[in-house]
Structure formats: structure tokens, C-alpha cells
Amino acid sequence: MGQGILLSAAADVDFMVHGLFSYKFFGHTVWITTTHVCLLIVILFLIGFSIVAGRVMKHATEIPSGFQNVVELIVEMLDKMVGSTMGKHAGPFLNYIGTIFIFILISNFSGLFGLRPPTADYGVTLPLGLATFTLIHYNKFKYQKVKGVIEGLCSPWPFWAPINMIGDIAVPISLSLRLFANVLSGTVMMALVYGLLSKIAVIWPAVLHVYFDLFSGAIQTYVFCMLTMTYITDARTTE
Amino acid sequence: MEFNENFILGCSAIGAGLALIAGIGPGIGQGIAAGHAAAAVGRNPGAKSDITSTMLLGQAVAETTGLYGLLIGMILLFVKPLLP
Numbered sequence: 001m002g003q004g005i006l007l008s009a010a011a012d013v014d015f016m017v018h019g020l021f022s023y024k025f026f027g028h029t030v031w032i033t034t035t036h037v038c039l040l041i042v043i044l045f046l047i048g049f050s051i052v053a054g055r056v057m058k059h060a061t062e063i064p065s066g067f068q069n070v071v072e073l074i075v076e077m078l079d080k081m082v083g084s085t086m087g088k089h090a091g092p093f094l095n096y097i098g099t100i101f102i103f104i105l106i107s108n109f110s111g112l113f114g115l116r117p118p119t120a121d122y123g124v125t126l127p128l129g130l131a132t133f134t135l136i137h138y139n140k141f142k143y144q145k146v147k148g149v150i151e152g153l154c155s156p157w158p159f160w161a162p163i164n165m166i167g168d169i170a171v172p173i174s175l176s177l178r179l180f181a182n183v184l185s186g187t188v189m190m191a192l193v194y195g196l197l198s199k200i201a202v203i204w205p206a207v208l209h210v211y212f213d214l215f216s217g218a219i220q221t222y223v224f225c226m227l228t229m230t231y232i233t234d235a236r237t238t239e
Numbered sequence: 240m241e242f243n244e245n246f247i248l249g250c251s252a253i254g255a256g257l258a259l260i261a262g263i264g265p266g267i268g269q270g271i272a273a274g275h276a277a278a279a280v281g282r283n284p285g286a287k288s289d290i291t292s293t294m295l296l297g298q299a300v301a302e303t304t305g306l307y308g309l310l311i312g313m314i315l316l317f318v319k320p321l322l323p
Contacts, residue, residue, distance in 0.1 A: 016317070178300075181310050222299075223299040
């Protein structure tokens with residue numbers, strides 16, 4: 001009995017990360033999990049898309065047609081989003097923001113195709129948060145110099161520094177946890193629907209998929225990129 | 240004093256339920272944001288798309304605290320950290 005109380009059909013409900021096989025790496029046991037496989041599928045899809053897009057754009061015509069339309073639409077949309085948020089700082093970040101936007105978006109959407117979304121694993125979202133953290137502080141030191149950083153840390157009073165430091169450290173954690181928890185909650189809800197209501201789960205779960213995978217996934221992707229851009233723009237702004 | 244496994248699991252379930260009370264805050268916050276956005280659209284229907292995207296961004300950020308509660312609840316229910 002024991003654990004059965006908590007989730008009465010626990011055997012059917014499955015949303016955890018599973019280890020597929022393990023190997024030894026410098027004395028540690030390292031697992032290849034379902035996350036790795038789903039991540040690999042997503043990345044292969046993106047690589048295939050990029051190769052096709054690159055080939056199409058090599059023979060680009062003046063009047064776009066077919067697939068060229070789609071590629072130009074995506075690039076223009078990303079350019080507009082980054083440009084309108086970062087203003088004159090947009091230049092070097094068009095590629096980075098575009099890349100993480102497409103990656104997170106396709107990762108979130110992959111729940112539609114029966115994969116476990118890679119972003120529902122904290123090991124995927126934490127590095128994304130840490131990349132943002134690194135960019136923020138690299139740009140801060142580059143543009144505000146050491147003096148400006150120390151001044152920012154000691155505002156409004158010097159003894160405020162520890163609290164400002166905690167605020168800095170909380171940025172990547174809250175960024176990554178927000179994305180992770182949103183996608184995970186969608187995954188858990190879908191697993192519960194398919195696991196516990198499997199007898200009547202016909203067609204209508206599509207509505208839930210639209211909300212949890214498409215809507216929530218797109219919003220969270222947008223929020224992640226938007227916050228990254230805002231923080232970086234803040235770090236690069238010198239008064 | 241010895242506690243058996245079922246007692247700990249039951250307490251974990253109660254804790255998970257209490258953790259999800261955190262959902263109240265984002266509910267109120269998102270409601271306020273949506274209400275003000277509706278008022279803003281009423282005043283200036285031309286800016287509807289801008290207002291909607293700003294509202295969704297703010298709501299998604301306000302959701303964070305509720306998600307922390309959800310995370311705690313899930314950890315208590317499924318990872319079962321309190322079991323010896």
C-alpha cells in the first residue's frame with residue numbers, strides 16, 4: 001500500500017526522467033537519460049531546418065516564394081523583437097537571442113509530438129540561466145567598469161551590498177526555475193490526464209495540449225528572451 | 240520516537256496541499272493585471288496588441304511565486320525527500 005495512497009494509479013502516470021543506460025566517467029556513474037534523447041531529437045530537427053534554410057537562402061530570389069517566405073518571416077520577427085527591446089545594443093545579440101528563442105520554443109513544442117520536453121529538466125534550463133548570468137556580468141564589467149559595478153553594488157548605501165549581491169544571484173535561478181516549473185507543470189498535467197483518465201482521453205486532450213504546450217510554451221519562451229534582453233540592456237547602459 | 244512510512248507520506252501530502260496555497264497570490268495578481276489591461280483597451284483600443292503583450296509578460300513574471308509553491312508540492316509528492 002504505502003505509496004499507492006498518494007497516487008492511486010501511480011503505475012500508469014509517468015512523467016519522470018528515466019535513465020536509459022549508464023557509463024563510468026572518471027569514476028562517476030553518468031546516466032544517459034530520456035532528456036538527452038529528446039534534446040538530441042530537437043537539435044537534429046533544428047540542424048536539419050538550418051541546413052535546408054541555408055540552402056534555400058543561397059538561391060534566394062528577389063520575390064520570395066515558398067520556404068524562403070517562412071525563413072524570412074522568422075528572421076524578420078526575431079530581428080524586430082530584439083531591435084525593439086534592446087535598441088542600439090541589439091547588434092551583437094541578434095544571433096544569441098534568436099538561437100535561444102528558437103531552441104526553447106521547439107523544446108517546449110516537442111511535447112506535442114510525444115517527447116518529454118527537454119526544458120522540463122532542470123539540467124537544461126539552469127545552463128540557459130547561467131548563460132544569461134554570464135552575459136549580464138561580462139557586459140556590466142565591460143561597460144560600467146569596475147568602479148561602476150562597485151557603485152551599483154553599494155547603492156543606496158554601502159551596507160546594502162549583500163542584499164544587492166543576493167539579488168544578482170537570484171536572477172539566473174528565478175529565470176531557469178520559471179521556465180522549468182512552467183513546462184514541468186504542463187508535462188505533469190498531460191501525464192495525469194493520459195495516465196488516470198486513459199479510458200476517456202479521446203480528442204479533448206488536444207485542447208489541453210494547445211494551452212500547455214503551445215500557449216504556455218510560447219509565452220515562457222518570450223518571457224525568458226525578454227528578461228534576458230532587458231537585463232543585458234540594463235548592464236550595458238551607463239549613465 | 241518512531242514514525243512509520245505512511246505517516247510521513249500523509250504529512251507530505253498535507254504539506255503539498257499547504258504549499259499550493261501559494262497559488263492564491265498569482266491568481267489575484269494576474270486578475271488585477273488583466274483588469275487594468277481591459278480598462279486600458281477600453282480607453283485606447285488602438286494599442287490593443289501592445290497592451291496584450293505587456294499584460295502577458297507581466298502575468299508570466301507574476302506567476303513565478305505560484306510556480307515555486309507548485310514545485311515544492313511536486314517535490315513533496317513525487318520525490319519524497321522526507322522518507323528515511
